[in-house]
Ligand SMILES: [Zn+2]
């Protein structure tokens with residue numbers, strides 16, 4: 223009886239020992255898992271940080287390049303207030319279009335509307351008169367704009383003209399000397415902005 227009880231206690235002790243060991247093993251496993259997870263999380267965070275740093279460095283490099291370009295541009299501008307030959311070469315140039323097509327198109331429109339107006343009310347006639355005045359004004363403005371303000375001569379259709387971003391036109395041989403010394407349109411005084419590639423002039427020659 224006593225022996226049996228002792229055995230029972232021993233057995234109980236053994237069971238207890240086994241479950242404690244199991245619990246400890248589970249705990250250790252969990253701890254290991256937690257550690258593994260935290261190592262993975264740390265690695266992911268490190269990767270994200272590195273990627274972000276790389277992106278930031280790329281952005282900074284790009285900004286530095288843009289800034290360097292601007293500094294160079296400002297230095298060039300201070301030295302020479304006009305456009306560079308490269309910029310002047312980028313301005314669109316071509317033969318001046320004859321002034322008549324737009325006018326002719328306008329009169330074609332008027333003729334069509336006259337036919338329509340004939341069958342319609344007086345309101346239509348008023349609209350036609352208005353359109354004619356607008357066309358005349360347009361024509362006058364166009365005629366005025368066909369004088370090259372640099373040489374004071376008129377620009378004939380087919381003559382080679384350069385168009386500034388403000389749409390003012392000049393003889394192609396008249397505008398470059400002006401632009402070399404001046405960045406503004408001689409008619410409207412708007413600054414002439416010409417897009418140049420960021421790499422232009424930066425590449426070693
Ligand atoms: Zn001219």
Ligand SMILES: [Zn+2]
Nearest residue numbers: 388390407410
């Ligand atoms: Zn202009």
